[in-house]
Amino acid sequence: MQNLRLLGLATAFAGSAFTAQAQQAAAIRGRVTTSDGQPAQAVTVGLKGRGQGAITNAQGEYVLDHLRPGSYTLVISAVGLKAEEKTVTLGPGQSAASVDFALAESAQQLQEVVVSAGRTNKFSRTNSDDVAKMPLKNVENPQVYSTVTKELLTEQLVFTADDATRNVPGIQRMWESTGRAGDGGSYYTMRGFVTQSQLRNGLVGNVATTIDAANLEKLEVIKGPSGTLYGSALTSYGGLLNRVTKKAYDKFGGEVNYSAGSYNFNRVAVDVNTPLNPAKTVLFRVNGAWNYEGSFQDVGFSRTYALAPTLTIRPNDKLSITLDGEFQRNTATGRTFFFPNSAISQLGFDRADQAPIDYRKAYSGPGLWTASRATNLFGQVNYQLSPTLRSSTNFASISSYSDGFGPYIGILGNGRGIGQDSLLQSDQSTRDSRGRLLQVQQLFNGDFQLGRLRNRVVLGFDFLHVRNDQFFFGSTYAKVPINSATYDYGSFNGANMTRLYNAGPPGYTYPVFNETNTYSAFLSDVLNLTDRLSVLAAVRVDRFANKGADGANAGFNQTAASPKFGAVYQLVPAQLSVFANYQNSFANRGTYFGYDAAANALTAPITAKLEHANQVEAGVKFDRLGGRFTATLSVYDIRVQNVLRTDTDPRGAALFAQVQSGEQVSRGVEADVVINPLPGLNVVAGFAYNHAELTNDGPATQGRRPSTAGSPTLANLWVSYRLPMGPLKGLGLGAGGNYASDNMVVNDANAGQFTLPSYVVLNASAFFDQPRYRFSVKMDNLTDQHYWIGYGSMNPQKLRSIIGSVAFKF
Structure with missing residues (x-):
């Protein structure tokens, strides 16, 4: 209640300041x-x-x-x-x-x-309207973020949001999309914590499958706990991904693009923009793509349709209304996931590159596919209330659906060495599963002076509704030899799994039914104490209401405050600054079962306390040489408290009891550099090192790196050169890649340790870009590297591929 009173006073103060200044400036x-x-x-x-x-x-x-x-x-x-x-x-x-x-x-x-002038870095964006929910230059923002620009996406022939992330330091994909409603998008790890791409233009924007990049203007990756401005329900302690989409403009124009290449890849994409009236106050733009790709393995495909229309209405200089949609349909076979089903000591290997499996084999047959779709609607009304005060009303409605199979492969060891293990061909299906999210957000942005001090303020009110109606079920099809030249692994297919389910009940069912509402208010102020020194202070109050699972479990309510502080001192105005921040986020962990020692049984459900994460970070930001050199160097420390962990005392019936006393420490360094050293030459480079450790945990994991923290060391590089003048102006080449150190996806004293080996994946592109057309070609995984990602699993990644593209502009 005290937090709510403080926020109310701050709101009233900010509102009166807005009004006073509006009358003066x-x-x-x-x-x-x-x-x-x-x-x-x-x-x-x-x-x-x-x-x-x-x-x-x-x-x-x-x-x-x-x-x-x-x-x-x-x-x-x-x-x-x-x-x-x-x-x-x-x-x-x-x-x-x-x-x-x-x-x-x-x-x-x-x-x-x-490009010809050679003094602007086309791969850099030095300001953002979204990161701080107000217009703010990077050198005056105490938070760390990275931006992947549309120019870089075009040069690399990026077709998915997944591929865009390879240009961001410190982020690693750990699980490919499954297409399941609710949680089917790709999983990543950042700063030692798991996250997904759930934000679009600063609002909820889940897509429960691989996200097509047809409508992607840029990708902003915001680092650290960001619950104060974005809410804890849509972010993780490591950070968040915000997709900024293409906007309508007031001339007719666009592009048609066709691409084709390895593994039967075919893609048609269109981008058409036009004013709808002579006054050019009604603008329409539509982006769309059809995409088909086979698999580098013997079985597999993915077919995607994506459509993203946007309509902007500007009745006058003060008012603009934008309505847009995001519609995506995907049909795809499940990716090949291998899970250790035994203690690692029982397997004949403890590294993915030692596994006696065929990298090109899916170990399944045809028909094991899932159909999924996303139907997302958005609206925004912006109104300039005064020269110093702006209102923005935002709406998002998210709907996901999935139905189909989800194959996965278990590895069952017998302790007799490599080649003696078995595979378990299993399925987890989704049937008529749905996820629904609704968000309404009201923002007031002000830029005014109190005395001689400049204040840039955002006041926000937010409502988020989440409902999951999902049903999963599954069975094991067969136990088969791990590597046999004669066994027909293709008998594990859609037709045979359908017959198995029709013959009797599945091996297990896993329903997910829940509904939550989150009511929030937040206030953030960037105060310029001098021309060089600014401080940021922000606070958010959330009222979280869990309505239970269709009456099966009692609901509960929790209230939490999330503060944020930062300071920036510009050593060279607008070019070089040092910064520090404190950021906070939290999680509502629901209910858990404790252990009743007297009864040797589980207790009644206990509502978990809020899990809290606190980050302290400091660093330096550069925007030098007229934008030719931009960089961010930072060091951070994140500490999480009230983590639920397994109770080490229970026996028998209370095997799954938990206690809420775990902690996690995550600290590291990051460097993000984008430079334009010579005319036509651009470089994007990044490095990240993360040390993560579980503390106050059970004996099996105490002091160990979490299995979901990813590789400790990551690096990325892209170097490109475009001829800035002459008869071949627009001809260019680009090359680079990604490095990841060993990734321990099982790290437990009881289960053992299982490692995905380090890798270097190299990519390249060539292009000839002209005002009316563009020819491009890219080659990914130049060296045909065998490498894996995983989330407690090993998932082989695509081998070398070549794709050519031709685009016509109008």
């Missing part, structure tokens, strides 16, 4: 576009003869505020372009003026000029 705002109507991002808009300026955002918009009545000359400039000027007068009592600019260059020409 004026602003000049507008939009910069290219000749083909696309937004011109990262263009500088300044006041001639004054030090004040702004940089256009992804929509080409800028704001110059805190202005007094008078005449001003606006100057816009970008690398390699001639400056343009316009004069505007703010009269007494006038609160705002609007000034738009249209560049003579098209979006393609602007990009070519930027």
Whole structure:
């Protein structure tokens, strides 16, 4: 209750400050576009003869505020372009003026000029509207994040959000998508903790299958516990992935793309944008893709349809309304997952590269596929209440569905050595399973001064509803030899599993029915104490209401506060800063069963206390040489308390009792560097080291690295060169790859240790990019590396593949 009172006082204070400042300050705002109507991002808009300026955002918009009545000359400039000027007068009592600019260059020409000038880094974004839920440059944001730009996605021929993550330091995919409603998307590990891609434009945006990149403008990966601004239900202690999507613009244009290559890969993608009225106040854009791919193994395929329409209505300069959707359909066979079903000491091997299995064999037959779909709807209403106050009302409705088989392979050891083990061909099916999420969020953004201190404030109210109606069931089909030249592994197929289920009840059932509501309010303020020193203070209060599982289990309510603090000192204004932050997040772990020693039995369900994570981080950020050198170097320490762990005392009937006393420590260093050292040459590089350890845990795992923490050391690199001038201007080459150290996916004194070996995967691309067309080719896994990812499992990854692409622009 005390937290709610404090938040109410802060809300009232912020609201009165917004109102007071709105009556005193004026602003000049507008939009910069290219000749083909696309937004011109990262263009500088300044006041001639004054030090004040702004940089256009992804929509080409800028704001110059805190202005007094008078005449001003606006100057816009970008690398390699001639400056343009316009004069505007703010009269007494006038609160705002609007000034738009249209560049003579098209979006393609602007990009070519930027590359030719050699002073802009096309793979870098130095500001974001989403990370702090307010416009904020990276060098003045105390939080660490990485951005994968659309230019990098295009150059690497990235078709999925999964592939985009290979450009981010410290993130590792650990489980491929299963297509299951609710939890079917890919799993990653960041800073020692498991996470999924659940956010889209800052709101809930789950897709329960591999996420197509047709509508992806950029990918923002935000590091550390981020519950204060994003809520704990959609984030993990290691961080979050936020997909920023493509927006409509006010000219006709687009692209048609066809790609084909290894493993019967075929893809058609379209991007069409058009105004719907002569005044260009109603804008429509649609992105779509059809994608088919076979498998590098003897059985397997994936077929995806993705469609993403967006409609933007701008009745006037103050109001904009955006409605968009995300529709994806996927039919795919299950990936080949191998799970140790015995203690590692009973297997004949303890590393994936020692397993006596055929890397190219799925150990299953046809028909074991799952159909899944995502139907997601979004809405946003933005209104400029005053020159210093903006309202944003957001809505998201998420619906996922799945039905089909989920094959997996168990490895059963007998302790007699390599080649003597067996495989268990098993299935976990999903039947008419559904996941539903609804989010409504109201934001108020203000930028005002109290005295001489600048305040950039966001006040938010949030409601999140989650309902899962999922039904899983499964059986083991057969125990078979682990590697036989004569055995027909293909008998484990859809037809035979259907006959098995029709013959009798499945081996087990696993229903997932639950419903939760989360009511939240949060306030964040970036306060400039001086031109160089700023501090961030934020707090969120969540009321979590678990409604139980269709009456089978009693529900419960919990209230939690999540604070956040940060400080930034700019050693060189807008170019070099040092920062520090404290971030917090928590998790509602539901109920668990304790151990009643007197009865030697489980207790009644106990509502778990909130599990808390606290991070302390410090580092340095660079944005030097006119954007040619951007980098973030940081060191962090995360500590989690109140972790549920297995009770080591219970016996017999109380085997599954738990206690809430576990802790986890995760600390490390990260480096993210994006540079443009020479005209046409761009480099993206990253390094991350993480030490994770379970403390105050049971004897089997005390002091050990969690099996879900991933590889301790990760590195990524991409180097590309594009000819900036001459008859072959636009011709380029790119190459790079990823390194991961050994990954211990089983690490337990009782079960043993099982390791996925370290790997280096190299990739390359070549392209010829022109204003009206683009030819591209990429080769992934150049050296045909055998490597595995896993989540307590071993999952072989795709071998060498080559894909060519041709795109026509209009």
